Amino acid sequence: MLRPLPTLAELLERASVVSLPLHTRFRGVDAREALILRGPEGATEFSPFVEYSDEEAAAWLAAAIDFGWVAPPEPLRDRIPVNATLPAVAVDAVAGVLDRYPGCRTIKIKVAERGQSLDDDIARVRAAREHLGTDGRIRLDANGGWNVDEAEHAIHALAEFDLEYVEQPCASVDDLWEIRQRVKYMGIPVAADESVRKVDDPLEVARRGAADVLVIKAQPLGGIRSALDIVERAGLPVVVSSALDTSIGIAMGAHLAACIPELEYDCGLATAALLAADVTAEPLLPVDGSIPVVRPALDESLVQQSLASDERDVWWRERLERVYRVLEGWSESTGRHAAPSEAATATATATATAE
Ligand SMILES: O=C(O)CCC(=O)c1ccccc1C(=O)O
Ligand SMILES: [Mg+2]
16 A cells, blocks of 8 residues: 555646536535546545645545545445435425435434524424335434534434434534433434544544444545544444545445445435536436445546636645645655544644534
8 A cells, every 4th residue: 555646747637626516505515616536546536625724635635546546445245325315404395305315214314504493403304204204214413513412402302203323413522422421321322423534533432432333434534445444443333424525436435335344324425416417427326225336437528517617626726736745744754645543643733623
């Protein structure tokens, strides 16, 4: 795995910046921007959220390079069962969104959205449960939006809808630990996402017993091998999830999920269904509740149709260049470029701010 980075010129030469419109507003955006790279192993994606720092984005670049320039490990399965992802939409939009996820027996529902109330969450979760029926599973994702008391109150109010788990109810690892203790007796597990993705040490939450389940994303964890290493060391069940990537980034996640020995939970990799455009003619959309473990080829005419504005193209290329320099620094200090846990510790650069 110790191999030189492709040169910056090699990356930039093979880059396209796209902006894909969303069917439904998500994380406060109406379009997802991504920088697509063409590597010897196939297309790959660099798409840290625009507000992320260069230091934080370095793991995402390590992941992009790993997927495009190094063959992925041998998959253990050829399809990945996935959940529907329901953004914090109004009740009357719930059925329309869920119909985009054919066959999905699990729904992940965003709650605790800024500007909304617990009543909004209850109404959305109720509508989703009615749409799904009693057999399907419902998990919630608060993105750290509650304090411990608010989380306890909300989980009590939402428990009647039969919850599979609650993802990142509170922002800090301390608060996750506390809420996990408080709801343990209810049999509702707590999952950690930002507490794995946005911290210097992705294993801290597992070591401290602050979560029952880890949400694992390939790009922020430095790529497939680095994420597999974290999964192995954490010793907790995991849910591989997307970062609202294009189908290229989803393919990276699907390959990661395909390498995990035990997948007890449906994975959050159906989010191509939220995009109104994609960069491949074979988008990784759910069919019968799962997506295939494949590397879709870029469709160059679709890429052309979704190219970002010149201004955004320049912004992403400059970002790529700065982040590349950060990654070079990691390689010099650690002798490798694909292990954010070690590299971040070495350079003490990762941030722990809430999403
Ligand atoms: O897990 C899923 O169902 C889809 C992915 C998802 O929710 C997500 C996508 C982009 C950024 C953050 C998140 C998140 O899990 O918080
Ligand atoms: Mg989450």
